[in-house]
Amino acid sequence: MAKKPVKYCVVDAFADSAFKGNPAAVCFLEEERDDQWLQAVATEFNVPVTCYLTPITNSYHNRFRLRWFTHLNEVKLCGHATLAAAYALFWSGLVDTNIMIEFVTPNGLLTAKKIPPINITSVSDLHEFLIEIDLPAHPVMESNFDETSQISEALPGASIINIKRTQIGNDILVEVKCGKNVTEIQPQFDAIAKWPGRGVIISGIAPPGSGFDFYSRFFCPKDGVDEDHVCGSAHCALASYWSKKLGKCDFNAYQASPRGGVLNLHLDEQNQRVLLRGKAVMVMEGCILV
Incomplete structure (x- = not known):
């Protein structure tokens, strides 16, 4: 039939x-x-x-x-x-x-x-x-990925402040100095594909007056998505990360890919769930x- x-x-x-x-x-x-x-x-x-x-x-x-x-x-x-x-x-x-x-x-x-x-x-x-x-929220943990040469090769121009790992998504999370730096980075996908874990999230504080709390981008060449236009699951980790950094649980976020996207996030008090x-x-x- x-x-x-x-x-x-x-x-x-x-x-x-x-x-x-x-x-x-x-x-x-x-x-x-x-x-x-x-x-x-x-x-x-x-x-x-x-x-x-x-x-x-x-x-x-x-x-x-x-x-x-x-x-x-x-x-x-x-x-x-x-x-x-x-x-x-x-x-x-x-x-x-x-x-x-x-x-x-x-x-x-x-x-x-x-x-x-x-x-x-x-x-x-x-x-x-x-x-x-x-x-589900994605807790953020310490990362043992500290190969500076690999990071510099994969993310040329990145002014790195912090490197973490997401517990659930198994992504590398890289905080850079500001949202403008997030937009400037020219990722090298062949180099990123050699990193441990699934993919890499980069994020930085949004520019003053932008109306956003932070900018981000997400690269996942291992899944065939070199740069994700707007990644909801990456923001399950970003909500956890920026909540600790900024001392708040509600965020307006902007994913600074070429297509761009806007997300509103709320992390619950138990750091268990994200309302997106x-x-x-x-x-x-x-x-x-x-």
């Missing part, structure tokens, strides 16, 4: 206009597909992450299985594609907008809810809303026919 076509959409997460933020393909599955097919489709889309939503039967209609794939491999957690998946469900009317969505994922249970605008003045405002997703808010934009819809 031929497989049913699979509906999909492409959403720009952490953006308030198209072709900004971080794109994700969201695929709506009516039945399970094997991992080879999931990876082949993600490779075909060739966006930073493709995610798959499958309704969970014998449950209320706002619970879904959620998996994430880059064009090379499956990943354990992806913040921007989770936000994109939630936006797609709310935008399409597939879920009740007044009820929290639950995602059953390889990284445990995640939730998402819609936060509508306070003042609605036009029909277009109905699609202008924030999504809040609840993600952002906007999203629907870019295209279609069907996978195979």
Whole structure:
């Protein structure tokens, strides 16, 4: 029997206009597909992450299985594609907008809810809303990666203040002197791929008057994403790191990639969870026919 076509959409997460933020393909599955097919489709889309939503039967209609794939491999957690998946469900009317969505994922249970605008003045405002997703915080630890020559080779121009490691993501976190320095660095991806762990986060205090607390960028060539446009999971570590540095738990953050993206973060008092808010934009819809 031929497989049913699979509906999909492409959403720009952490953006308030198209072709900004971080794109994700969201695929709506009516039945399970094997991992080879999931990876082949993600490779075909060739966006930073493709995610798959499958309704969970014998449950209320706002619970879904959620998996994430880059064009090379499956990943354990992806913040921007989770936000994109939630936006797609709310935008399409597939879920009740007044009820929290639950995602059953390889990284445990995640939730998402819609936060509508306070003042609605036009029909277009109905699609202008924030999504809040609840993600695990990533504790930051001391790093034993102290090869200055390797760091200088991989991040030329970086004025390094501190080097840490994220416990969950296993990323190297490098604080530099300021947000301007974050934007100036020209990463050498072949050199970064030789570093231990998954990838490297660079971050610095935002410029005065910018409206942000810190800037960041994220490089992950091992997962086939040289520079992530806007990385939600990296901010689960950045929230923990800057909370200790700045003595606060609420942040406005800017990921200074070429596409750029804005995130609002809240770290709970137990340093266990991060509430991450952002906007999203629907870019295209279609069907996978195979």
